[in-house]
Amino acid sequence: MRYAFVGLGHRAQMYVDALLGEWSDAGSIVALCDANRTRMDFYAERVGRDVPRFPPAEFGKMLELADAVVVATVDAAHAGYVCEALDAGLDVIVEKPLTVDAESCAAIAAAAERGTGRLIVTFNYRYAPRNSAVRRLIMAGEIGEVTSVHFEWTLDTIHGADYFRRWHRDRASSGGLLVHKSTHHFDLVNWWLGAAPETVQAQAALRFYGAANARARGLGERPVRGQGAPGRGTDPFILDISADPRLKRLYLDAEHEDGYIRDQDVFGEGITIDDTMAVLVRYDTGAMLTYSLNAYAPFEGYRVAFNGTAGRLELEVVEREWTPPHAAIDPSAASKEHATGAWERLTLRRHWREPEEVPTETGAGGHGGGDRLLLDDVFRGPGDDPLGRQAGYLDGIRSVLTGVAANTSAATGVPVRLTDRGTRVR
Numbered sequence: 001m002r003y004a005f006v007g008l009g010h011r012a013q014m015y016v017d018a019l020l021g022e023w024s025d026a027g028s029i030v031a032l033c034d035a036n037r038t039r040m041d042f043y044a045e046r047v048g049r050d051v052p053r054f055p056p057a058e059f060g061k062m063l064e065l066a067d068a069v070v071v072a073t074v075d076a077a078h079a080g081y082v083c084e085a086l087d088a089g090l091d092v093i094v095e096k097p098l099t100v101d102a103e104s105c106a107a108i109a110a111a112a113e114r115g116t117g118r119l120i121v122t123f124n125y126r127y128a129p130r131n132s133a134v135r136r137l138i139m140a141g142e143i144g145e146v147t148s149v150h151f152e153w154t155l156d157t158i159h160g161a162d163y164f165r166r167w168h169r170d171r172a173s174s175g176g177l178l179v180h181k182s183t184h185h186f187d188l189v190n191w192w193l194g195a196a197p198e199t200v201q202a203q204a205a206l207r208f209y210g211a212a213n214a215r216a217r218g219l220g221e222r223p224v225r226g227q228g229a230p231g232r233g234t235d236p237f238i239l240d241i242s243a244d245p246r247l248k249r250l251y252l253d254a255e256h257e258d259g260y261i262r263d264q265d266v267f268g269e270g271i272t273i274d275d276t277m278a279v280l281v282r283y284d285t286g287a288m289l290t291y292s293l294n295a296y297a298p299f300e301g302y303r304v305a306f307n308g309t310a311g312r313l314e315l316e317v318v319e320r321e322w323t324p325p326h327a328a329i330d331p332s333a334a335s336k337e338h339a340t341g342a343w344e345r346l347t348l349r350r351h352w353r354e355p356e357e358v359p360t361e362t363g364a365g366g367h368g369g370g371d372r373l374l375l376d377d378v379f380r381g382p383g384d385d386p387l388g389r390q391a392g393y394l395d396g397i398r399s400v401l402t403g404v405a406a407n408t409s410a411a412t413g414v415p416v417r418l419t420d421r422g423t424r425v426r
Contacts (some may be wrong), residue, residue, distance in 0.1 A: 001027030001028075001067045001068055001379075002027060002028060002030040002065060002067045002068070003015075003019060003027050003028065003029050003030065003066060003068050003069070003070060003090075004029075004030060004032070004062050004063065004065060004066035004068070004069045005029065005031070005033065005043070005069070005070045005072065006011075006030050006033040006034070006056075006059060006069060006070070006071055006072070006073055006081050007033075007034060007071060007072035007073030007074070007077070007081075007095075008032060008033075008034040008036070008039040008040055008042070008072070009072065009250060010247075010250065012043065012070065012072040012096055013043075013046075014203060014371060014375070015072070015093070015375075016029065016043055016046060016047070016381065017046075018252060018375045018379065019135045019379070020046070020047065020048075021375055022375075023375060023376075023379040023380070024199065024382055025033065026379035027067075027068070027379070029047050029051060029055070029306075030051065030052070030065045030066055031051060031052045031054060031056070031062045031065045031066060032044060032051055032052070032053045033053070033054045033055070033058075033059055033062050033201075034053075034055075034056075035055065035056055035257075035258055036252055036254050036257045036258050036260075037053070037257060038240055038254035038256075038257055038415075039250055039254050040053040041053075042144060042249050042250055043071045047421045052065065052347075053192075057082060059084060060084060060088070063084070063085060063088045063090060063091060066090060067090060067091065067116075068090055068091035068092065068093065069081070069085045069091075069092055069093070070091055070094075071085070071092060071094040071095065072095045072283065073091070074167055074173050074174075075097055075099065075100050075173060075174050075175060075179070075180055076099075076100050076133075076173045076174070076175075078094055078095075078097075078098060078099045078100075078104070078399070079099040079104035079105075079107055079108055081135055082094055082098075082099075082108050082111065082119065082132070082292055083107055083108060083110075083111040085117070086108075086111040086112060086114075086117055086119060087114075088113065089110055089116050089117055090115040090117045091118040091119075091120075092117060092118070092119045092120070093120045093122060094119070094120070094121055094122070094164055094396070095122055096121055096122060096123055096183050096187075096396070096399070097175065097180055097183035097396070097399065097403070098121050098183075098393065098396030098397060098399075098400050099396075099400060100173075100174065100175035100179050100180075100400070100404075101175065101400075101404060101426045102401060102404055102424070104361065105397045105400055105401060105404075105423070106424070108396075108397070109393060109394075109397060109423065112392075112393045115280050118392075119392060119393045120378060120390060120391065120392065121379065121391045121392065121395060121396035121400075122374055122391075123184065123187050123188075123191075123374075123389075123396075124370035124371050124373075124374040125184050125185075125187075125370055126187070126188065126191055126370065126374075126387075126389040126391065127218065127370035127372075127373035127377070127389055128370040129360055129361035129362070130315060130317060130344050130346060130360045131144075131188060131192075131315075131363075131370070132387055132389070133346055133360050133361075134192055134304075134306075134313065134315055134346070135191065135192055135359060135387050136387065136406070137348065137358065138192055138193070138306065138308075138313070139194075139386075139387075141308070141310070141390065142313070142348060142350070143306060143307075143308030143309075143310050143313050143348070144308040144309030144310030144311065145285075145308055145309045145310075145313060146192075146193055146285070146287050146306050146307070146308045147286070147287055147307050147308060147309065148287060148288045148289070148290075148306075148307045148396075149189055149193070149287065149288070149289045149304065149305070149306050149307075150289075150290050150291075150303075150304065150305045150307075150326070151185060151189065151289060151290070151291045151292075151302070151303075151304045152291075152292050152294075152303045152304070152352045153181075153182075153185055153291075153292070153293050153294075153302040153396050154293075154294050154297035154299060154300060154301060154302065155181070155289035155293070155294065155295045155296070155297060155300060156296075156297050156298060156299055156300040156320055156323060157236065157237070157296055157297070157298070157323070158300075158320075158323050158350050159273070159298065159300055159320075160294075160295030160296055160300075161209070161237055161296070162220070162239075162262075163177060163180070163181070163267045163273070163295060164209040164210075164266040164271055164273075164275070164295075165226075165239060165263055165264045165265075165266055166262060166264075167260070167264065167272065168180055168273065169264070169271045169272065169273055170270075170273070171272040171273050171298060171381045174273065175400070175403060175404065175407070176204075176272075176273040176274055176399070176403070176407055177273055177274060177275070177277065177293060178202070178204065178274070178277055178279070178293070178403040178406045178407050178410075179400060179403035179404060179407065181188075181293065182291070182293055182399075182403050182406070183396075183399040183400055183402075183403055184281075184397040184399075185291065185302075185393065186281075186291075186398070186402040186403060187395060187396075187398070187399035188396065189281075189289055189291075190283075190305075190398050190399065190402075190422070191388070191389075191395070193283060193285060193287055195283035195284055195285040195287055195420040196283060196284045196398055196418075196421035196422035196423075197281050197282075197284075197398060197401070197405075197418050198282050198283060198284050198285055198404045198407035198417065198418055198422070199281065199282040199415050199416070199417055199418070200279065200280070200402055200406050200409055200415065200416045200418065201279070201281075201406075201408035201409045201414075201415040201416070202277065202279040202282050202315045202405075202407070202409040203277070203278045203410055204274040204277040204278070204406070204407070204410040205274055205275075205276050205317070206271060206273070206274050206275055206276070207269060207275060208275050208276070208295070208296040209266045209271060209275050209295070209296065210266075210267065210268075210269075210271045211267060211269045211271075213267070214267035216261075219267060222265050222267050222268060223238060223265055224268065225243065225254065225261055225263045225264050225265060226238040226239040226240050226262070226263035226265070226274060227240065227241060227263055229241055229265075235265055236266065236325035237265070237266050237316060238263075238265070239263045240263070241262055241263045247262065250262075251263075251320050268418060271366040274410070275292075275294070275295040275296055276293075276294060276295070277292065277293045277294075277406070277410075278290075278291070279291040279292070279402075279406045281402060284421065284422075291345045294336040298322060298323055299318060299320060299322055300318070300319045300320040300323075301316075301317045301318040301319045301320070302315075302316075302317050303315070303316050303317070310350060310351055311348065311349050311350035311351050311353075312347055312348075312349040313344070313346075313347070313349070314347045314349070315344070315345070315346050315347075316344065316345045317343075317344045318341065318342055318343050318344070318349075319342055320341070320342065321341025321342065322341065327390070335396070336421045344362075345357065346358040346359075346360050346361060349400040373389075374389075377389065377390045378390075394421075394423055397422075397423045398421070398422040398423060401418055401422060401423065401424070401425060402418075402422070405418060405423065405425060408425075
C-alpha cells in the first residue's frame with residue numbers, strides 16, 4: 001500500500017513511525033500534505049528521503065500517488081479531506097473525532113456509501129486490554145442485561161491543561177472536549193453495550209481555565225504564552241516548547257509560516273470550550289449513561305461501573321496518580337514515562353456471590369497498550385476479531401453526534417434526540 005498523510009502535527013508521528021518500523025511491510029509513505037512546510041520537512045527527514053510534499057490546495061493531486069490517506073489535521077478539517085479521498089477511491093484512516101458537527105457527519109456518510117474505499121476511525125481505547133476485557137465480560141452475559149452505566153473521566157493539569165493551550169481551545173476547530181475528547185468515551189460505551197444513543201442531555205461550563213477564572217482567583221497578570229515568559233519553570237501551567245526538541249521543530253520553528261502558537265496561556269483570553277461537563281444519555285437498549293469529564297483534576301484516569309440484571313462490573317484506571325510541576329514538558333505525548341503510581345482494577349460483582357477481581361493484561365505503549373494493537377488492525381487488517389474493535393464511519397458518527405447533542409443540550413437546556421441508531425440529529 002502507498003500511504004499519503006495530511007496533517008503533520010504531533011499525532012501523525014505514531015502512524016509515520018509505524019510505517020517506518022514494525023509495520024514497514026504493510027506499505028510505504030509516498031506523500032505529505034500540510035499548510036506548513038516546516039512541519040512537512042520535519043517528517044520528510046524522519047522518512048529519510050525526499051518524499052513529495054503538497055500544500056492543501058494540491059491535496060487532490062497528491063491522492064493520485066496513493067492507495068490510502070491518513071488524516072490527522074485539525075478536527076474541523078477532517079470532513080473535506082475524508083470525502084475527497086473516498087471519492088477518489090482511496091482507503092481513509094482518520095484520527096478521532098471523525099468530524100465536529102452534524103452537517104459534516106452527513107457528508108462523510110454519503111461519501112462512504114458511494115465510495116469503494118475503507119474508512120477507519122482510530123479509536124485506540126477499544127484496543128486497551130482492560131477495555132477489551134470489559135467487552136468480553138458484557139458479551140458473555142456475566143452481569144446480565146446492562147441497565148445503567150456511570151462513567152467518570154478525569155484529565156489532569158498536564159494533559160487536560162494542554163487542550164487549553166492548543167487549537168483545541170477554539171470550539172469551531174475542535175467541537176469542544178465533548179466532541180474531541182469524549183468521542184473516545186462515548187464510542188467505548190456504544191461498543192461495550194452494542195447500543196446506539198437516542199436521547200442526550202447535558203450541562204457544561206468553563207470553571208477553571210480562561211481569563212475570567214484567573215481573575216476571579218486573583219492569579220494576577222498572565223503571560224500571553226510560555227516561550228520567553230517571565231517565571232518560566234516555576235509556573236506548572238507555562239509550557240516551554242523550546243525545551244523539547246521535537247516540539248520546537250514542529251511548532252516553535254514553524255510559527256513564521258502560519259502564526260500558530262502551540263504554547264498559549266491556559267488562563268488567557270479567547271477560550272471557547274468547557275472544562276467541566278456532565279452528560280445523561282439513554283440508549284436504544286433502554287440502558288442509561290451518566291457521564292462526567294473534568295479537565296483539571298490532580299490525577300489522570302477513569303472509573304466506569306455497569307449495573308446489570310445479574311450484577312455489577314467496575315473498572316478503575318489511574319494512568320497518572322500525581323505529577324510533579326516540572327513534568328509539564330510535552331504533555332500531549334501518548335507515552336507516560338513521567339507517570340507515577342499507575343494502576344488498574346477490574347471487579348466483577350455478581351448477585352449473591354463474593355466480588356471477583358478479574359485479571360487484566362498491562363498493555364505496553366500509549367493508551368493502555370491500545371495504540372500498538374490498533375496499528376496492527378489498521379495496517380494489516382483486523383482478521384477474525386470477535387470483539388469487533390475496528391471502527392468504521394457509523395461508529396465515528398455515533399460518538400461525534402453524542403458530543404454534538406451534548407453541546408446543543410448544554411447551550412439550550414433541553415434534551416436532544418438522535419435517530420437512525422444514533423447517526424442523525426432529529
